[in-house]
Amino acid sequence: MWRKSSYTGSANDEVCVEVAHVNGGVAVxxxxxxxxxxxxxxxxxxxxxxxxxxxxDFDR
Numbered sequence: 001m002w003r004k005s006s007y008t009g010s011a012n013d014e015v016c017v018e019v020a021h022v023n024g025g026v027a028v029x030x031x032x033x034x035x036x037x038x039x040x041x042x043x044x045x046x047x048x049x050x051x052x053x054x055x056x057d058f059d060r
Contacts (some may be wrong), residue, residue, distance in 0.1 A: 001020060023040050025040055
């Protein structure tokens, strides 16, 4: 089951990803292209990514 971020502004939001728990890991896809490519992460890797996002490591 894919879930969209609670921070999504609207159904037409330009920047939104969806996540799903799969095979003991996490998959991520572009909500505007649900049949397109997906990224797969181990749970630990995904947790590390979220930590870096929260710290602002990827902010411009």
